[in-house]
Amino acid sequence: MSLRLPRGVQSTAAWRISVWTTLAFAIGSAFAFAIVYMLVARDADTRRDIWLEGEAGTLAEVAARLPRGASFARRMQEVAEFATRDVLQEHTSHLMPGEDAVFFLNAGAGCPTVWVGPSAQEPFLQAIEAARLSPDVPQTVRVSGWPLPFRVIRKMPEADCGFYLGYCDVSGTRTMQKLTARFLLVWCATVALGFLISLGGAYRALLRLERISNAVDNIDSNELKGRVPEGPYYDEIARLSHTFNRLLDRIEASNHELRLVTDSVAHDLKSPITSIRGNLEVALSDGENGKWRESVAEAIEGLDRLAQTLNTALDISEADAGVLRLRREAVELAPLVQQLVDLYQPSLAEHNHILECDLESNVVIEADRSLLNRMIANLLDNETVHLPRGCSVKVTVRAKDGMAELIIEDDGPGFPADLRPHVLERFVKGPHSNGHGLGLAFVNAVAQAHGGAVLVADRPGGGASIELALPLAKVLST
Numbered sequence: 001m002s003l004r005l006p007r008g009v010q011s012t013a014a015w016r017i018s019v020w021t022t023l024a025f026a027i028g029s030a031f032a033f034a035i036v037y038m039l040v041a042r043d044a045d046t047r048r049d050i051w052l053e054g055e056a057g058t059l060a061e062v063a064a065r066l067p068r069g070a071s072f073a074r075r076m077q078e079v080a081e082f083a084t085r086d087v088l089q090e091h092t093s094h095l096m097p098g099e100d101a102v103f104f105l106n107a108g109a110g111c112p113t114v115w116v117g118p119s120a121q122e123p124f125l126q127a128i129e130a131a132r133l134s135p136d137v138p139q140t141v142r143v144s145g146w147p148l149p150f151r152v153i154r155k156m157p158e159a160d161c162g163f164y165l166g167y168c169d170v171s172g173t174r175t176m177q178k179l180t181a182r183f184l185l186v187w188c189a190t191v192a193l194g195f196l197i198s199l200g201g202a203y204r205a206l207l208r209l210e211r212i213s214n215a216v217d218n219i220d221s222n223e224l225k226g227r228v229p230e231g232p233y234y235d236e237i238a239r240l241s242h243t244f245n246r247l248l249d250r251i252e253a254s255n256h257e258l259r260l261v262t263d264s265v266a267h268d269l270k271s272p273i274t275s276i277r278g279n280l281e282v283a284l285s286d287g288e289n290g291k292w293r294e295s296v297a298e299a300i301e302g303l304d305r306l307a308q309t310l311n312t313a314l315d316i317s318e319a320d321a322g323v324l325r326l327r328r329e330a331v332e333l334a335p336l337v338q339q340l341v342d343l344y345q346p347s348l349a350e351h352n353h354i355l356e357c358d359l360e361s362n363v364v365i366e367a368d369r370s371l372l373n374r375m376i377a378n379l380l381d382n383e384t385v386h387l388p389r390g391c392s393v394k395v396t397v398r399a400k401d402g403m404a405e406l407i408i409e410d411d412g413p414g415f416p417a418d419l420r421p422h423v424l425e426r427f428v429k430g431p432h433s434n435g436h437g438l439g440l441a442f443v444n445a446v447a448q449a450h451g452g453a454v455l456v457a458d459r460p461g462g463g464a465s466i467e468l469a470l471p472l473a474k475v476l477s478t
Contacts (some may be wrong), residue, residue, distance in 0.1 A: 013202070013206055014199055014202035014203040014205075014206045015199065017198070017202045018195055018198040018199040018202050019195075021194075021198045021202075022191055022194055022195040022198055025191065025194055026187070026191045029187060029190070029191075030187065033183055033187070037176070037179075037180070040176070040179075041176060044169065044172045044176070045151075048151060048167065048169050048172070049138045049151060051167070052138050052151055052153050052165065052167050053136075053138065053153060055165060056153045056155050056165045057155075059079065059080065059104070059155070059163065059165060060155040060157045060163075061157075062076075062079050063076060063079075063106070063157050063161075063163065064157040072112065073106075073112040073113075073114050076106055076114045077114045077116060080104035080106070080114060080116040081116050101167060101168045101169070101170045101171075102117065102165075102166065102167050102168075103115075103116065103117025103118065103124055103150070103164075103165075103166045104116040104117060104163065104164070104165055104166075105117070105124065105125070105128065105163060105164040105166075106161075106162075106163040107162065107163065107164070114163075117166070120145065123143050123144045123145050123146070124143055124166070126144070127141050127142065127143045127144065127150075128141065128152065128164055131152070133152060133153075133154040133164070134154065135154050135155065135156050135162075136153065136154070136155065137153070137154075138151050138152070138153045139151070139152060139153075140152075141166065146168070148168050148169075148170060148173055149168070150166040150167065150168045151166065151167050151168075151169075152164055152165070152166040152167075153165050153166075205237065208229075208237050209237060209240075211229055212229070212237075212240065212241055212244065215227070215229060216244060227245050227248060229241060230242055230245070326367075326368045326371070326449060326450065327368050327369075327370070328366045328367060328368060329366065329367070329368075329369060330364055330365075330366055330473055331364065331365055331366070331367050331369055331372060332361075332362070332363065332364050333359075333363045333364070333365060333397050333404050333406065334359040334360060334361050334362075334363055334397050336369075336372065336373070336376070337357075337359055337376060337395060337397055337406065338357070338359060340373065340376050340377055340380060341355065341357060341380070341395060344377075344380045344381070344383075344384060347384045348383070348384060348393065351384065351387070351389050351390075352389045352390045353383070353384075353387065353389075353390070353391050353392070353393050354391075354392045354393070355392075355393050355394075355395070356392065356393070356394045356395070357394075357395045357396075358394070358395070358396045358397070358398075359395070359396075359397040360397050360398045360399060362399075363397055363398065363399045363404045363472070364404075364472065364473045365404045365450075365470045365471065365472060365473055366471075366473045366474070367450050367470060368446075368450075371446045372446075374442070374446075375442070375443045375446055375447070375468070376406070378439040378440070378442060378443055379406075379408050379439075379443060379466060379468070380408070381439065382439055382440070382466075383408065383410060386412070387410055387412040388412060388413070391410050391411055391412045391463075392410065392411050393408065393409070393410045394407075394408070394409045394410075395407070395408050396408075396409075399472060402471065402472055403452070403469045403470065403471060403472060404469070404470050404471070404472050405467060405468070405469050406467070406468040406469075406470075407465065407466070407467045407468075408465070408466050409459060409463060409464070409465045409466075410463045410464055411459070411461070411462055411463040412462075412463050412464060413462075413463075414458045414459070414462065414463055414464045415456065415458065415464055420456065420458070423440050423456050424440050424441060424443075424444040424454060424456060425441055440454070440456070440466075443466075443468065447468055447469075447470065450470050450471070451470070451471050452468065452469050452470035452471060453469050454466065454467070454468055454469075455467040455469070
């Protein structure tokens with residue numbers, strides 16, 4: 001069986017699933033890296049500010065101890081150069097020649113100006129004047145011509161003399177840039193690999209769905225033997241395939257049953273229709289006024305039997321489909337059974353049957369009285385028609401375990417062994433039966449529609465037993 005998959009991969013659901021999955025992964029991983037990056041950067045900023053405050057404090061102590069005079073500027077410059085050189089060796093050892101990451105500016109009305117840092121002094125002076133820094137608080141200052149900002153702290157050892165110490169963490173910034181570049185490389189590779197894996201997995205999964213779709217599409221309505229492949233793994237798709245197969249099993253069984261019903265109905269209706277037609281032809285060809293009435297009466301009786309057969313078949317179908325309409329009412333079972341037994345008593349006596357009744361009173365059920373009458377009549381009619389002469393029949397009504405039980409037993413030959421498992425099915429009848437095989441099927445279908453059941457068995461001493469169980473009325477069963 002060839003698979004009719006879409007030609008373009010982008011037109012498949014696997015592509016859309018993979019795109020959205022990969023997009024969610026990419027956004028999530030980028031967000032996680034951003035959080036880690038901010039935490040690392042904040043930790044680096046904290047360490048830098050701590051160092052900056054410590055160095056500035058040391059320089060402030062040195063500046064406070066140095067005597068004011070002609071040598072103050074020279075000695076302060078030596079101290080600042082020594083401090084900045086130490087910083088450059090420890091923190092920015094990989095800088096290119098000419099790159100300075102630290103500057104020192106001593107300025108004030110009462111002390112000479114000392115500058116240690118990049119040769120271009122003016123941009124730093126302008127940036128510091130524009131920043132209006134607060135004492136002892138590291139702040140970010142951007143200097144024109146310098147790509148990275150400086151963290152600058154202002155110290156005031158004396159009221160008229162102060163200095164500024166600035167530090168640009170070039171090494172840390174470059175390390176973070178390398179980390180970001182490497183993350184982007186790894187992130188792109190991971191996202192691409194994840195997309196390919198997601199696309200492959202989704203495509204394989206949806207390929208199984210495509211096989212299911214093709215298998216269902218290739219199943220002919222007249223030939224339901226085909227089944228959906230379930231696959232080696234019992235996952236969601238396999239369970240979907242299993243559900244489809246069970247649905248096909250039920251459809252095939254229903255289709256087979258429908259064919260049996262259709263064939264059986266066509267076969268069983270052929271004889272009465274032929275008989276009715278024959279009677280009417282006789283009535284038309286009979287010239288005597290009295291005899292045609294008898295033929296018409298027989299035709300009408302045949303039509304009644306035909307209508308009864310069709311109604312019974314329809315009631316069974318509606319009950320099996322769960323759409324049989326029930327007009328429930330409280331019915332006491334014993335009087336109803338007694339009334340029908342009295343009705344069938346002459347027919348049973350005519351066949352020399354001995355009838356025994358054990359009817360318990362106050363056994364009330366909620367049922368459709370009309371359907372209940374037909375059920376019991378079918379059971380008694382079976383005893384009248386199918387039993388040989390001179391048998392015993394016992395009818396019992398009792399309440400047991402919340403159920404009302406109607407039991408009809410006889411000492412006849414019982415059910416044939418090959419038919420016993422199927423006697424409750426439609427159009428199943430014995431080899432010598434003249435009926436349509438709908439009686440017990442109707443009883444079983446209506447009993448199930450009322451929430452009950454029918455049990456058919458052979459008696460240990462010979463004969464048959466049919467037990468009809470229906471739920472007791474709620475008021476009396478509590």
